[in-house]
Amino acid sequence: MGCGTSFVKYVLFFFNLVVALLGLAIIGVGVAFLLNWSAVKDELKSHLTVAPWVFIVIGAVMFVIAFFGCCGAIRESHCMVVTYAIFLLVIIILQVVLAILLFTYGNNIKEGLVISVQKLWEKRSIDTASDEVFKNLQEQLQCCGSNGSGDYGAVNLPQSCCKKDTLVSNAIGCTIANANGGCSAKVADLYERWNKPIAGFAIGVACVEVVGALFALCLANSIRNMDRRSRY
Incomplete structure (x- = not known):
């Protein structure tokens, strides 16, 4: 089996299991905010209600992507692994664009x-x-x-x-x-302090995700080759 299919499969599975649990934790924070901080939420109206929904959406996206990665790896599903790789590539592109915007249009x-x-x-x-x-x-x-x-x-x-x-x-x-x-002035100072570290962090995470996407594509190719051989 090319590319060490079993090794790649279990690496992807455990990596995405951690991401899925983290996504659920982020969703939990957002839900807890909506349920328990209703008095504050009502007082501040629309300015504060955005925050918990941002947590919920980010957590849900992380969980869905990790779900495709986990299930695709453990079931050796070519379709799910490819879908996971596509999701990951889209996120990588968005992170790189964010980093470029922070570096290029920082003053704006x-x-x-x-x-x-x-x-x-x-x-x-x-x-x-x-x-x-x-x-x-x-x-x-x-x-x-x-x-x-x-x-x-x-x-x-x-x-x-x-x-x-x-x-x-x-x-x-x-x-x-x-x-x-x-x-x-305080907001401007905070942005000056954190814009480059955030951009660098986004690039670093994107590099890790590139490795994950390559592993996923490698696994998908191995699964497809196995399916072809099983037909003959």
Whole structure:
């Protein structure tokens, strides 16, 4: 049997079994969010409901692809193995395109993120949900306002504008004196820090997936040759 069919088969099976379990775990996170965090979800409306569905969709895609890989390998199904290889090649192409976009259009993406933060800030004055989302953004990124604490035009600021340890040490509360910097600059800095590592990670994973796709195509070819020999 060319290409060591048995070895390739079991390597693909265990690899995709791990991917399938990871996909189920990601789906579980999304479902748990929808079921248990309904109060938060209702408060933030459409801004937050997207997040769990992203987890569910990503987990489902991972599980379906891994299912074809596992079943195709263990049953030695030419059709399922080829389908798995095609899915994998499509994902590889998408990851490479993502990496290229991050490397080539990095500045444009960063400007787009900054504009999104500014639009969210402008919308918060007329939309309660946007205001809650922006406060959460300030807490998570430790920032204040779109361009800084001066955007609020007030001495006393929301507690989300200051670090918790600063609030404890300052009896007055959150003020311009102890507030964090602007969220637009913070988002831009985070993007600058992570865009190249993410692009490099996508390329690295794509390389691993290329090996998996080659194994799958090799197994598919071996299965087809075995089927041909069994007919004669």
